[in-house]
Amino acid sequence: MKPLPEKFVRALKVPVFLACLGPAFVLTWKGFHDGLGANPIDVITRTTGKWTLTFLLITLSVTPVRKLSGLTWLIRFRRMLGLFAFFYGSLHLMTYIWLDKFFDVHAMLHDIAKRRFITAGMTAWFLMVPLALTSTTGWIRRMGGKGWQKLHRLIYFSAAAGVVHFMWLVKADLRRPFTYGAILVALLAYRVIAWLVSRARARRTVAGQQPARA
Amino acid sequence: MLIKKPDDIPSSEITPKPAYLSRRKFIAGAAAAGAALAGGFYLREHIDPSTPVHAEGMKLSGIVKSPLSTSETPTSFKDITNYNNYYEFSTDKYEPNGLAKNFRARPWTVAIDGMVKKPKKLDIDAIMKLAPLEERIYRHRCVEGWSMVIPWVGFPLSALIKAADPLPSAKFVAFQTIVAPDQMPNQKRSDVLDWPYVEGLRLDEAMHPLAIMAVGLYDEVLPNVDGAPLRLVVPWKYGFKSIKAIVKISFTDSVPPTTWNKMAANEYGFYSNVNPQKDHPRWSQASERRIGEFRKRPTLMFNGYADQVASLYSGMDLQKNY
Numbered sequence: 001m002k003p004l005p006e007k008f009v010r011a012l013k014v015p016v017f018l019a020c021l022g023p024a025f026v027l028t029w030k031g032f033h034d035g036l037g038a039n040p041i042d043v044i045t046r047t048t049g050k051w052t053l054t055f056l057l058i059t060l061s062v063t064p065v066r067k068l069s070g071l072t073w074l075i076r077f078r079r080m081l082g083l084f085a086f087f088y089g090s091l092h093l094m095t096y097i098w099l100d101k102f103f104d105v106h107a108m109l110h111d112i113a114k115r116r117f118i119t120a121g122m123t124a125w126f127l128m129v130p131l132a133l134t135s136t137t138g139w140i141r142r143m144g145g146k147g148w149q150k151l152h153r154l155i156y157f158s159a160a161a162g163v164v165h166f167m168w169l170v171k172a173d174l175r176r177p178f179t180y181g182a183i184l185v186a187l188l189a190y191r192v193i194a195w196l197v198s199r200a201r202a203r204r205t206v207a208g209q210q211p212a213r214a
Numbered sequence: 215m216l217i218k219k220p221d222d223i224p225s226s227e228i229t230p231k232p233a234y235l236s237r238r239k240f241i242a243g244a245a246a247a248g249a250a251l252a253g254g255f256y257l258r259e260h261i262d263p264s265t266p267v268h269a270e271g272m273k274l275s276g277i278v279k280s281p282l283s284t285s286e287t288p289t290s291f292k293d294i295t296n297y298n299n300y301y302e303f304s305t306d307k308y309e310p311n312g313l314a315k316n317f318r319a320r321p322w323t324v325a326i327d328g329m330v331k332k333p334k335k336l337d338i339d340a341i342m343k344l345a346p347l348e349e350r351i352y353r354h355r356c357v358e359g360w361s362m363v364i365p366w367v368g369f370p371l372s373a374l375i376k377a378a379d380p381l382p383s384a385k386f387v388a389f390q391t392i393v394a395p396d397q398m399p400n401q402k403r404s405d406v407l408d409w410p411y412v413e414g415l416r417l418d419e420a421m422h423p424l425a426i427m428a429v430g431l432y433d434e435v436l437p438n439v440d441g442a443p444l445r446l447v448v449p450w451k452y453g454f455k456s457i458k459a460i461v462k463i464s465f466t467d468s469v470p471p472t473t474w475n476k477m478a479a480n481e482y483g484f485y486s487n488v489n490p491q492k493d494h495p496r497w498s499q500a501s502e503r504r505i506g507e508f509r510k511r512p513t514l515m516f517n518g519y520a521d522q523v524a525s526l527y528s529g530m531d532l533q534k535n536y
Contacts, residue, residue: 037308038289038297038505039360102509107498115496168496171358172477173305173406 004073016077020084023051024091041099048092053166053180055085056159057187064190079135082155086132089125096121117168124161127154159184268320268339268435270442274347274367277433282424283351284518289362291432293505295439299356300458301407302391302398303439311439317397319442319459328464329384336377338443342429344377345369349433350426350447355488355517357452361502366447367430372421380417380465388414388470389446390462407473413446413457414470414484416526424449424522427460450519452486483536487527488517492536 027047030036036043059081066074101108111118131152133139140148163184166177268274300310322338347367355361375387391411395401401409419425428447429436436442441458448455454474464470474482481495490500490513501510516523527535 038293039307039503041503042360100510111498114493115498117496171305172301175405 009073009076013077013080017080020055020080023047023088041095044099045092045095048088048095049166052085052089052092053159053162055081055088056155056162057180057183059085060155060159060184060187064187067194083132083135086128089128093121093125117165120161120165120168124158124165127158127161131155131158156188268342268429268443270319270435270437272435274430274433274435277347277349277367277430280348280350283349283365284353284363286351286353286363288351288365288432289505294362294364294431295437297505298439299358299453300439300441302400302409302411302459304400305406313399314438317394317438317442317459319436319438322443322461324444324460325462326378326464327462328388328466329381330465331379331381334378338429341374341427341444342369345373347430348426350428352424352447352449353517353519354447354449354453354456355502355513357454357482357486357494357499359497359499359502360505361513362505365432366426366428367433367436368426368428368447370423371425371427371446372423374427374463375417375420378463378465383467384465385417385467386414386465386470387417387420388412388462388464388466389457389460390464391457392459392461408476411457411473412470413455413472415448415455417465419448419523419526422523422526424519450487450516450523452482452488454482455486485527485532485535487523487532487536488513489515489532489536491515492533 027036027044031040031044059078062074062078062081066072097103097108101111112122113119131154134143134148134151143151163177163181166180167174170177296311297307298310299305299307300314303310303313320338323335324338324341325333325335327333347369349365349367351363351365353361354364380387389412391409392398393401393410400406415425426447428441428445429443431437431440436445441456441460444460445458446456446460455472469484472482472484474486475484488499493499499513502513503510514520
Protein backbone atom coordinates (compact mmCIF):
# COMPACT_ATOMS: atom_id res chain seq x y z
CA MET A 1 0.00 0.00 0.00
CA LYS A 2 1.22 3.48 -0.78
CA PRO A 3 2.15 5.45 2.38
CA LEU A 4 0.15 8.59 3.02
CA PRO A 5 1.92 11.81 2.18
CA GLU A 6 3.63 13.43 5.17
CA LYS A 7 1.51 16.56 4.85
CA PHE A 8 -1.70 14.55 5.18
CA VAL A 9 -0.54 12.68 8.31
CA ARG A 10 0.40 15.96 9.94
CA ALA A 11 -2.90 17.56 9.06
CA LEU A 12 -4.77 14.52 10.37
CA LYS A 13 -3.09 14.83 13.75
CA VAL A 14 -5.09 17.95 14.60
CA PRO A 15 -8.59 16.41 14.38
CA VAL A 16 -7.38 13.21 16.05
CA PHE A 17 -5.95 15.26 18.92
CA LEU A 18 -9.22 17.17 19.31
CA ALA A 19 -11.26 13.96 19.19
CA CYS A 20 -9.08 12.49 21.95
CA LEU A 21 -9.80 15.58 24.07
CA GLY A 22 -13.53 15.08 23.43
CA PRO A 23 -14.33 13.04 26.57
CA ALA A 24 -12.54 15.57 28.80
CA PHE A 25 -14.36 18.40 27.06
CA VAL A 26 -17.78 16.74 27.43
CA LEU A 27 -17.10 16.07 31.11
CA THR A 28 -16.09 19.68 31.75
CA TRP A 29 -19.06 21.03 29.83
CA LYS A 30 -21.48 18.81 31.76
CA GLY A 31 -19.79 19.84 34.98
CA PHE A 32 -20.61 23.47 34.30
CA HIS A 33 -24.15 22.72 33.12
CA ASP A 34 -25.45 20.56 35.97
CA GLY A 35 -25.14 17.52 33.75
CA LEU A 36 -23.24 15.16 36.03
CA GLY A 37 -26.23 13.92 38.02
CA ALA A 38 -26.56 13.28 41.73
CA ASN A 39 -22.99 12.17 42.34
CA PRO A 40 -20.70 14.22 40.08
CA ILE A 41 -17.46 12.99 41.64
CA ASP A 42 -18.51 9.41 41.00
CA VAL A 43 -19.24 10.26 37.36
CA ILE A 44 -15.87 12.00 36.95
CA THR A 45 -14.08 9.04 38.51
CA ARG A 46 -15.83 6.49 36.33
CA THR A 47 -15.56 8.48 33.11
CA THR A 48 -11.85 9.20 33.44
CA GLY A 49 -11.25 5.56 34.41
CA LYS A 50 -13.22 4.29 31.44
CA TRP A 51 -11.29 6.48 29.00
CA THR A 52 -7.94 5.52 30.49
CA LEU A 53 -8.66 1.86 29.77
CA THR A 54 -10.16 2.69 26.39
CA PHE A 55 -7.09 4.66 25.29
CA LEU A 56 -4.78 1.91 26.55
CA LEU A 57 -6.66 -0.59 24.39
CA ILE A 58 -6.74 1.77 21.38
CA THR A 59 -2.98 2.27 21.74
CA LEU A 60 -2.45 -1.48 21.94
CA SER A 61 -4.56 -2.03 18.83
CA VAL A 62 -2.42 0.25 16.64
CA THR A 63 0.15 -2.43 15.87
CA PRO A 64 -2.30 -5.27 15.07
CA VAL A 65 -4.51 -3.01 12.94
CA ARG A 66 -1.48 -1.59 11.14
CA LYS A 67 -0.04 -5.05 10.42
CA LEU A 68 -3.33 -6.59 9.38
CA SER A 69 -4.53 -3.68 7.26
CA GLY A 70 -1.22 -2.48 5.90
CA LEU A 71 -2.00 1.11 6.97
CA THR A 72 1.56 1.74 8.05
CA TRP A 73 1.01 5.44 8.79
CA LEU A 74 -1.13 4.48 11.82
CA ILE A 75 2.08 4.12 13.81
CA ARG A 76 2.44 7.89 13.65
CA PHE A 77 -0.53 8.22 15.99
CA ARG A 78 0.51 5.68 18.60
CA ARG A 79 2.49 8.06 20.78
CA MET A 80 -0.37 10.55 20.93
CA LEU A 81 -2.88 7.83 21.81
CA GLY A 82 -0.61 6.42 24.50
CA LEU A 83 -0.09 9.87 26.00
CA PHE A 84 -3.85 10.37 26.09
CA ALA A 85 -4.14 7.12 28.08
CA PHE A 86 -1.66 8.65 30.52
CA PHE A 87 -3.57 11.95 30.49
CA TYR A 88 -6.89 10.32 31.41
CA GLY A 89 -5.13 8.01 33.87
CA SER A 90 -3.61 11.04 35.60
CA LEU A 91 -7.00 12.80 35.73
CA HIS A 92 -8.46 9.61 37.20
CA LEU A 93 -5.72 9.51 39.84
CA MET A 94 -6.14 13.23 40.60
CA THR A 95 -9.87 12.67 41.14
CA TYR A 96 -9.00 10.04 43.71
CA ILE A 97 -6.28 12.09 45.45
CA TRP A 98 -8.20 15.33 45.49
CA LEU A 99 -11.94 14.72 45.32
CA ASP A 100 -12.06 11.36 47.06
CA LYS A 101 -9.30 11.57 49.66
CA PHE A 102 -8.74 15.33 49.88
CA PHE A 103 -4.95 14.85 49.96
CA ASP A 104 -5.16 12.70 53.10
CA VAL A 105 -1.82 10.92 52.60
CA HIS A 106 -2.35 8.59 55.53
CA ALA A 107 -5.72 7.40 54.24
CA MET A 108 -4.29 6.92 50.76
CA LEU A 109 -1.31 4.84 51.95
CA HIS A 110 -3.74 2.76 53.99
CA ASP A 111 -5.89 2.29 50.87
CA ILE A 112 -2.97 1.35 48.64
CA ALA A 113 -1.75 -1.27 51.09
CA LYS A 114 -5.12 -2.68 52.06
CA ARG A 115 -7.45 -2.37 49.08
CA ARG A 116 -6.33 -4.61 46.30
CA PHE A 117 -8.30 -2.72 43.63
CA ILE A 118 -6.48 0.48 44.62
CA THR A 119 -3.17 -1.39 44.59
CA ALA A 120 -3.93 -2.61 41.07
CA GLY A 121 -4.99 0.85 39.89
CA MET A 122 -1.90 2.53 41.34
CA THR A 123 0.29 -0.13 39.71
CA ALA A 124 -1.37 0.53 36.36
CA TRP A 125 -0.69 4.27 36.64
CA PHE A 126 2.91 3.94 37.89
CA LEU A 127 3.71 1.61 35.00
CA MET A 128 2.59 4.32 32.59
CA VAL A 129 4.90 6.99 34.07
CA PRO A 130 8.21 5.79 32.57
CA LEU A 131 6.45 5.30 29.23
CA ALA A 132 5.16 8.87 29.20
CA LEU A 133 8.55 10.23 30.27
CA THR A 134 10.43 8.34 27.55
CA SER A 135 7.90 9.00 24.84
CA THR A 136 9.95 11.74 23.15
CA THR A 137 12.04 11.17 20.04
CA GLY A 138 15.11 12.17 22.06
CA TRP A 139 14.56 9.35 24.51
CA ILE A 140 13.99 6.83 21.74
CA ARG A 141 17.35 7.83 20.27
CA ARG A 142 19.09 7.80 23.64
CA MET A 143 17.76 4.39 24.62
CA GLY A 144 18.10 2.80 21.22
CA GLY A 145 15.15 1.23 19.43
CA LYS A 146 15.49 -2.21 21.05
CA GLY A 147 15.82 -0.97 24.62
CA TRP A 148 13.04 1.54 24.19
CA GLN A 149 10.75 -1.10 22.78
CA LYS A 150 11.52 -3.44 25.66
CA LEU A 151 10.68 -0.75 28.23
CA HIS A 152 7.47 0.12 26.44
CA ARG A 153 6.22 -3.45 26.74
CA LEU A 154 5.28 -2.29 30.26
CA ILE A 155 2.05 -1.12 28.67
CA TYR A 156 0.89 -4.76 28.55
CA PHE A 157 1.19 -4.96 32.33
CA SER A 158 -0.32 -1.52 32.84
CA ALA A 159 -3.40 -2.43 30.79
CA ALA A 160 -3.70 -5.80 32.55
CA ALA A 161 -3.49 -4.08 35.96
CA GLY A 162 -6.12 -1.59 34.78
CA VAL A 163 -8.56 -4.34 33.80
CA VAL A 164 -7.95 -6.17 37.10
CA HIS A 165 -8.52 -2.86 38.94
CA PHE A 166 -11.91 -2.56 37.23
CA MET A 167 -12.85 -6.21 37.89
CA TRP A 168 -12.01 -5.96 41.57
CA LEU A 169 -14.09 -2.87 42.21
CA VAL A 170 -17.47 -3.92 40.83
CA LYS A 171 -20.00 -5.46 43.21
CA ALA A 172 -21.72 -7.72 40.72
CA ASP A 173 -22.26 -7.84 36.96
CA LEU A 174 -18.77 -8.25 35.52
CA ARG A 175 -19.85 -7.68 31.91
CA ARG A 176 -18.11 -4.34 31.45
CA PRO A 177 -14.75 -5.26 33.01
CA PHE A 178 -14.87 -8.57 31.13
CA THR A 179 -15.42 -6.75 27.84
CA TYR A 180 -12.24 -4.75 28.40
CA GLY A 181 -10.50 -7.94 29.53
CA ALA A 182 -11.57 -9.87 26.42
CA ILE A 183 -10.31 -7.14 24.08
CA LEU A 184 -7.01 -6.96 25.95
CA VAL A 185 -6.59 -10.75 25.76
CA ALA A 186 -7.28 -10.64 22.02
CA LEU A 187 -4.73 -7.85 21.50
CA LEU A 188 -2.08 -9.67 23.53
CA ALA A 189 -2.90 -13.00 21.83
CA TYR A 190 -2.22 -11.35 18.48
CA ARG A 191 1.27 -10.46 19.69
CA VAL A 192 1.98 -13.96 20.98
CA ILE A 193 0.83 -15.49 17.69
CA ALA A 194 2.79 -12.97 15.64
CA TRP A 195 5.87 -13.73 17.72
CA LEU A 196 5.44 -17.52 17.32
CA VAL A 197 4.96 -17.15 13.58
CA SER A 198 8.02 -14.94 13.14
CA ARG A 199 10.12 -17.31 15.26
CA ALA A 200 9.03 -20.28 13.18
CA ARG A 201 9.85 -18.36 10.02
CA ALA A 202 13.25 -17.39 11.35
CA ARG A 203 14.00 -21.02 12.20
CA ARG A 204 12.99 -22.14 8.77
CA THR A 205 15.25 -19.55 7.21
CA VAL A 206 18.14 -20.55 9.45
CA ALA A 207 17.50 -24.24 8.74
CA GLY A 208 17.32 -23.52 5.04
CA GLN A 209 20.59 -21.63 5.16
CA GLN A 210 22.61 -24.28 6.98
CA PRO A 211 23.32 -26.66 4.08
CA ALA A 212 24.44 -23.78 1.93
CA ARG A 213 26.92 -22.74 4.60
CA ALA A 214 28.26 -26.28 5.01
CA MET B 215 -37.01 61.66 93.08
CA LEU B 216 -39.13 60.19 90.39
CA ILE B 217 -37.55 57.32 88.50
CA LYS B 218 -39.37 56.72 85.24
CA LYS B 219 -39.67 53.00 84.55
CA PRO B 220 -39.86 52.21 80.84
CA ASP B 221 -42.97 50.45 79.60
CA ASP B 222 -42.63 46.68 79.28
CA ILE B 223 -43.68 46.86 75.66
CA PRO B 224 -42.81 50.00 73.73
CA SER B 225 -45.91 51.40 72.11
CA SER B 226 -44.22 51.12 68.75
CA GLU B 227 -44.41 47.36 69.01
CA ILE B 228 -48.09 47.12 69.82
CA THR B 229 -49.94 45.92 66.75
CA PRO B 230 -52.68 48.35 65.74
CA LYS B 231 -56.16 46.89 65.93
CA PRO B 232 -56.99 47.01 62.19
CA ALA B 233 -53.78 45.12 61.39
CA TYR B 234 -54.47 42.21 63.67
CA LEU B 235 -58.06 42.07 62.56
CA SER B 236 -56.96 41.79 58.95
CA ARG B 237 -54.50 39.07 59.97
CA ARG B 238 -57.36 37.09 61.44
CA LYS B 239 -59.29 37.55 58.25
CA PHE B 240 -56.30 36.29 56.29
CA ILE B 241 -55.94 33.18 58.42
CA ALA B 242 -59.64 32.43 58.12
CA GLY B 243 -59.41 32.88 54.37
CA ALA B 244 -56.39 30.63 54.14
CA ALA B 245 -58.15 27.98 56.19
CA ALA B 246 -61.18 28.17 53.91
CA ALA B 247 -58.99 27.87 50.84
CA GLY B 248 -57.17 24.94 52.40
CA ALA B 249 -60.44 23.22 53.20
CA ALA B 250 -61.66 23.75 49.64
CA LEU B 251 -58.44 22.32 48.29
CA ALA B 252 -58.58 19.32 50.60
CA GLY B 253 -62.21 18.83 49.64
CA GLY B 254 -61.24 18.90 46.01
CA PHE B 255 -58.61 16.25 46.55
CA TYR B 256 -61.10 14.18 48.52
CA LEU B 257 -63.64 14.40 45.72
CA ARG B 258 -61.04 13.56 43.11
CA GLU B 259 -60.07 10.43 44.98
CA HIS B 260 -63.50 9.27 45.98
CA ILE B 261 -65.93 10.28 43.27
CA ASP B 262 -64.20 9.70 39.96
CA PRO B 263 -63.97 5.92 39.67
CA SER B 264 -61.70 6.06 36.63
CA THR B 265 -58.67 7.34 38.55
CA PRO B 266 -56.74 4.64 40.40
CA VAL B 267 -56.55 5.11 44.14
CA HIS B 268 -52.77 5.37 44.23
CA ALA B 269 -51.00 6.02 40.96
CA GLU B 270 -47.35 7.06 40.78
CA GLY B 271 -46.96 10.77 41.49
CA MET B 272 -50.29 11.08 43.28
CA LYS B 273 -50.29 12.95 46.58
CA LEU B 274 -50.88 10.87 49.69
CA SER B 275 -53.22 12.35 52.28
CA GLY B 276 -53.39 12.27 56.04
CA ILE B 277 -49.66 11.95 56.57
CA VAL B 278 -48.56 12.61 60.14
CA LYS B 279 -45.11 13.85 61.17
CA SER B 280 -42.92 11.61 63.28
CA PRO B 281 -40.55 12.44 66.14
CA LEU B 282 -38.27 9.75 64.68
CA SER B 283 -37.51 11.96 61.67
CA THR B 284 -34.14 13.65 61.35
CA SER B 285 -34.02 17.44 61.05
CA GLU B 286 -31.33 17.22 58.37
CA THR B 287 -32.16 18.68 54.95
CA PRO B 288 -33.68 16.04 52.67
CA THR B 289 -31.95 15.20 49.40
CA SER B 290 -33.86 16.51 46.38
CA PHE B 291 -36.63 14.39 44.84
CA LYS B 292 -34.70 14.48 41.58
CA ASP B 293 -31.53 13.02 43.08
CA ILE B 294 -33.37 10.40 45.13
CA THR B 295 -35.22 9.15 42.07
CA ASN B 296 -32.36 9.41 39.58
CA TYR B 297 -29.51 7.85 41.50
CA ASN B 298 -30.07 4.51 43.16
CA ASN B 299 -29.37 0.82 42.97
CA TYR B 300 -32.16 -1.35 41.62
CA TYR B 301 -30.37 -4.29 40.07
CA GLU B 302 -33.56 -5.80 38.65
CA PHE B 303 -33.57 -2.89 36.21
CA SER B 304 -29.90 -2.03 35.83
CA THR B 305 -26.57 -2.18 37.63
CA ASP B 306 -26.05 1.46 36.64
CA LYS B 307 -27.41 3.87 39.25
CA TYR B 308 -28.62 6.38 36.65
CA GLU B 309 -30.71 3.95 34.61
CA PRO B 310 -33.43 2.49 36.85
CA ASN B 311 -35.48 5.70 36.71
CA GLY B 312 -36.08 5.42 32.98
CA LEU B 313 -36.38 1.64 32.94
CA ALA B 314 -38.89 1.52 35.81
CA LYS B 315 -41.26 4.06 34.22
CA ASN B 316 -43.80 1.49 33.03
CA PHE B 317 -43.50 -0.92 35.91
CA ARG B 318 -46.97 -2.06 37.01
CA ALA B 319 -47.17 -1.42 40.75
CA ARG B 320 -50.98 -1.80 40.88
CA PRO B 321 -52.85 -4.11 41.33
CA TRP B 322 -50.57 -5.72 43.88
CA THR B 323 -50.93 -8.38 46.55
CA VAL B 324 -48.48 -9.50 49.20
CA ALA B 325 -48.44 -13.15 50.32
CA ILE B 326 -47.89 -13.80 54.01
CA ASP B 327 -46.80 -17.31 54.86
CA GLY B 328 -44.46 -19.53 56.86
CA MET B 329 -44.81 -19.61 60.63
CA VAL B 330 -48.07 -17.66 60.88
CA LYS B 331 -51.44 -18.62 62.38
CA LYS B 332 -53.02 -18.44 58.94
CA PRO B 333 -51.27 -17.75 55.60
CA LYS B 334 -53.00 -14.98 53.68
CA LYS B 335 -52.81 -12.52 50.83
CA LEU B 336 -53.10 -8.82 51.48
CA ASP B 337 -53.96 -6.21 48.88
CA ILE B 338 -51.73 -3.14 48.72
CA ASP B 339 -54.67 -0.81 49.38
CA ALA B 340 -55.54 -2.79 52.51
CA ILE B 341 -51.89 -2.73 53.60
CA MET B 342 -51.83 1.04 53.28
CA LYS B 343 -54.71 1.23 55.76
CA LEU B 344 -53.08 -0.97 58.40
CA ALA B 345 -51.74 2.06 60.24
CA PRO B 346 -51.72 5.83 59.83
CA LEU B 347 -49.20 6.95 57.22
CA GLU B 348 -46.26 8.80 58.73
CA GLU B 349 -43.51 10.90 57.25
CA ARG B 350 -40.16 9.42 58.29
CA ILE B 351 -37.18 11.47 57.24
CA TYR B 352 -34.29 9.04 57.48
CA ARG B 353 -30.62 8.98 56.68
CA HIS B 354 -29.91 6.39 53.99
CA ARG B 355 -26.40 4.93 53.74
CA CYS B 356 -25.45 2.79 50.76
CA VAL B 357 -22.80 0.10 51.26
CA GLU B 358 -20.95 1.74 48.34
CA GLY B 359 -20.15 4.82 50.41
CA TRP B 360 -22.77 7.40 49.45
CA SER B 361 -25.70 8.63 51.48
CA MET B 362 -28.91 10.65 51.27
CA VAL B 363 -31.62 12.02 53.55
CA ILE B 364 -34.96 10.63 52.39
CA PRO B 365 -38.47 11.72 53.43
CA TRP B 366 -40.22 8.36 53.24
CA VAL B 367 -43.93 7.93 53.82
CA GLY B 368 -44.85 4.68 55.49
CA PHE B 369 -45.91 2.93 58.64
CA PRO B 370 -44.13 0.78 61.21
CA LEU B 371 -43.26 -2.71 59.99
CA SER B 372 -44.50 -3.90 63.38
CA ALA B 373 -48.07 -3.02 62.31
CA LEU B 374 -47.80 -5.34 59.32
CA ILE B 375 -46.24 -8.08 61.44
CA LYS B 376 -49.10 -7.83 63.93
CA ALA B 377 -51.57 -8.16 61.05
CA ALA B 378 -49.63 -11.18 59.78
CA ASP B 379 -50.02 -12.81 63.20
CA PRO B 380 -46.82 -14.92 63.40
CA LEU B 381 -46.51 -17.97 65.67
CA PRO B 382 -44.54 -17.50 68.90
CA SER B 383 -41.89 -19.86 67.47
CA ALA B 384 -41.13 -17.45 64.56
CA LYS B 385 -37.73 -15.79 65.04
CA PHE B 386 -37.04 -14.21 61.64
CA VAL B 387 -38.96 -12.48 58.91
CA ALA B 388 -38.01 -12.93 55.25
CA PHE B 389 -38.96 -10.68 52.33
CA GLN B 390 -39.07 -11.38 48.61
CA THR B 391 -39.12 -9.05 45.60
CA ILE B 392 -41.41 -9.67 42.64
CA VAL B 393 -40.17 -11.74 39.70
CA ALA B 394 -41.29 -10.00 36.53
CA PRO B 395 -38.66 -10.51 33.82
CA ASP B 396 -40.99 -8.94 31.25
CA GLN B 397 -40.81 -5.69 33.21
CA MET B 398 -37.39 -5.98 34.86
CA PRO B 399 -34.79 -6.48 32.13
CA ASN B 400 -31.98 -7.77 34.34
CA GLN B 401 -34.16 -10.60 35.62
CA LYS B 402 -33.79 -12.13 32.16
CA ARG B 403 -30.07 -12.50 32.89
CA SER B 404 -28.56 -15.06 35.20
CA ASP B 405 -25.21 -13.36 35.74
CA VAL B 406 -26.34 -10.36 37.82
CA LEU B 407 -27.85 -11.64 41.06
CA ASP B 408 -29.90 -14.67 42.09
CA TRP B 409 -33.54 -13.79 41.44
CA PRO B 410 -35.77 -13.21 43.22
CA TYR B 411 -34.02 -10.73 45.50
CA VAL B 412 -34.50 -11.85 49.11
CA GLU B 413 -33.82 -10.15 52.41
CA GLY B 414 -34.48 -10.81 56.06
CA LEU B 415 -34.44 -9.45 59.58
CA ARG B 416 -34.41 -10.90 63.04
CA LEU B 417 -37.94 -10.53 64.39
CA ASP B 418 -36.88 -8.14 67.16
CA GLU B 419 -35.13 -5.94 64.57
CA ALA B 420 -38.27 -6.00 62.45
CA MET B 421 -40.41 -4.98 65.41
CA HIS B 422 -38.20 -1.97 66.17
CA PRO B 423 -40.12 1.31 65.75
CA LEU B 424 -37.53 2.66 63.29
CA ALA B 425 -38.15 -0.18 60.81
CA ILE B 426 -40.89 0.83 58.39
CA MET B 427 -42.69 -0.29 55.28
CA ALA B 428 -42.52 2.62 52.85
CA VAL B 429 -45.33 3.34 50.41
CA GLY B 430 -44.47 6.95 49.59
CA LEU B 431 -41.77 9.53 49.08
CA TYR B 432 -42.04 13.31 49.48
CA ASP B 433 -45.79 12.98 50.29
CA GLU B 434 -46.39 11.15 47.01
CA VAL B 435 -47.10 7.54 46.14
CA LEU B 436 -43.76 5.70 46.10
CA PRO B 437 -42.16 6.06 42.66
CA ASN B 438 -41.51 2.82 40.77
CA VAL B 439 -37.78 3.47 40.79
CA ASP B 440 -37.73 3.42 44.59
CA GLY B 441 -39.45 0.08 44.99
CA ALA B 442 -43.16 0.71 44.48
CA PRO B 443 -45.61 -0.16 45.74
CA LEU B 444 -44.12 -1.47 48.97
CA ARG B 445 -40.57 -1.55 50.27
CA LEU B 446 -38.73 -2.05 53.51
CA VAL B 447 -36.72 0.77 55.10
CA VAL B 448 -34.28 -0.11 57.87
CA PRO B 449 -32.29 3.10 58.33
CA TRP B 450 -29.51 1.73 60.55
CA LYS B 451 -28.52 -0.88 57.97
CA TYR B 452 -26.88 -0.54 54.57
CA GLY B 453 -29.37 0.31 51.84
CA PHE B 454 -29.44 -3.11 50.19
CA LYS B 455 -31.21 -4.55 53.26
CA SER B 456 -34.20 -2.31 52.45
CA ILE B 457 -35.71 -4.62 49.85
CA LYS B 458 -38.03 -3.20 47.18
CA ALA B 459 -41.28 -4.25 45.45
CA ILE B 460 -42.15 -6.85 48.07
CA VAL B 461 -44.57 -9.64 47.09
CA LYS B 462 -43.93 -12.13 49.89
CA ILE B 463 -43.28 -11.99 53.61
CA SER B 464 -42.46 -15.25 55.37
CA PHE B 465 -41.81 -16.06 59.01
CA THR B 466 -39.18 -18.63 59.95
CA ASP B 467 -37.24 -19.91 62.93
CA SER B 468 -33.88 -19.99 61.16
CA VAL B 469 -31.76 -17.26 59.51
CA PRO B 470 -33.30 -16.63 56.08
CA PRO B 471 -31.00 -16.42 53.03
CA THR B 472 -30.24 -12.90 51.81
CA THR B 473 -29.23 -12.08 48.23
CA TRP B 474 -25.97 -10.19 48.73
CA ASN B 475 -24.84 -12.62 51.40
CA LYS B 476 -25.30 -15.44 48.87
CA MET B 477 -23.28 -13.42 46.33
CA ALA B 478 -20.30 -12.73 48.60
CA ALA B 479 -20.63 -13.88 52.21
CA ASN B 480 -17.26 -12.37 53.18
CA GLU B 481 -18.44 -8.92 52.03
CA TYR B 482 -22.11 -8.79 53.04
CA GLY B 483 -23.29 -10.32 56.30
CA PHE B 484 -26.84 -11.05 57.39
CA TYR B 485 -26.88 -8.03 59.71
CA SER B 486 -25.17 -5.45 57.47
CA ASN B 487 -25.54 -2.75 60.10
CA VAL B 488 -23.87 0.52 59.17
CA ASN B 489 -20.54 0.35 60.97
CA PRO B 490 -17.66 2.76 60.27
CA GLN B 491 -15.28 0.47 62.17
CA LYS B 492 -15.96 -2.55 59.98
CA ASP B 493 -14.59 -1.99 56.50
CA HIS B 494 -15.96 -3.67 53.44
CA PRO B 495 -13.11 -6.01 52.42
CA ARG B 496 -12.51 -3.85 49.35
CA TRP B 497 -13.15 -0.35 50.63
CA SER B 498 -13.37 1.72 53.79
CA GLN B 499 -16.72 2.39 55.46
CA ALA B 500 -15.33 5.13 57.72
CA SER B 501 -16.71 7.97 55.62
CA GLU B 502 -19.43 8.64 53.08
CA ARG B 503 -20.35 11.12 50.38
CA ARG B 504 -23.68 12.75 51.16
CA ILE B 505 -25.28 13.40 47.78
CA GLY B 506 -25.17 17.15 47.19
CA GLU B 507 -22.12 17.72 49.38
CA PHE B 508 -18.56 18.20 48.14
CA ARG B 509 -16.50 16.80 50.98
CA LYS B 510 -17.00 13.42 52.53
CA ARG B 511 -18.42 13.20 56.03
CA PRO B 512 -17.67 10.59 58.70
CA THR B 513 -20.05 7.65 58.81
CA LEU B 514 -21.82 7.22 62.14
CA MET B 515 -22.29 3.96 64.03
CA PHE B 516 -25.65 2.42 63.08
CA ASN B 517 -25.96 5.34 60.67
CA GLY B 518 -26.53 7.69 63.60
CA TYR B 519 -29.29 5.55 65.15
CA ALA B 520 -27.06 3.94 67.80
CA ASP B 521 -29.06 5.37 70.71
CA GLN B 522 -32.18 3.64 69.47
CA VAL B 523 -30.87 0.34 68.11
CA ALA B 524 -27.51 -0.51 69.73
CA SER B 525 -29.28 -2.49 72.45
CA LEU B 526 -30.52 -4.96 69.80
CA TYR B 527 -26.93 -6.12 69.43
CA SER B 528 -25.60 -5.90 72.99
CA GLY B 529 -23.05 -8.57 73.72
CA MET B 530 -22.52 -9.32 70.03
CA ASP B 531 -19.12 -9.03 68.34
CA LEU B 532 -19.96 -6.67 65.49
CA GLN B 533 -16.65 -7.38 63.74
CA LYS B 534 -17.79 -10.99 63.36
CA ASN B 535 -21.52 -10.37 63.01
CA TYR B 536 -21.18 -7.79 60.25
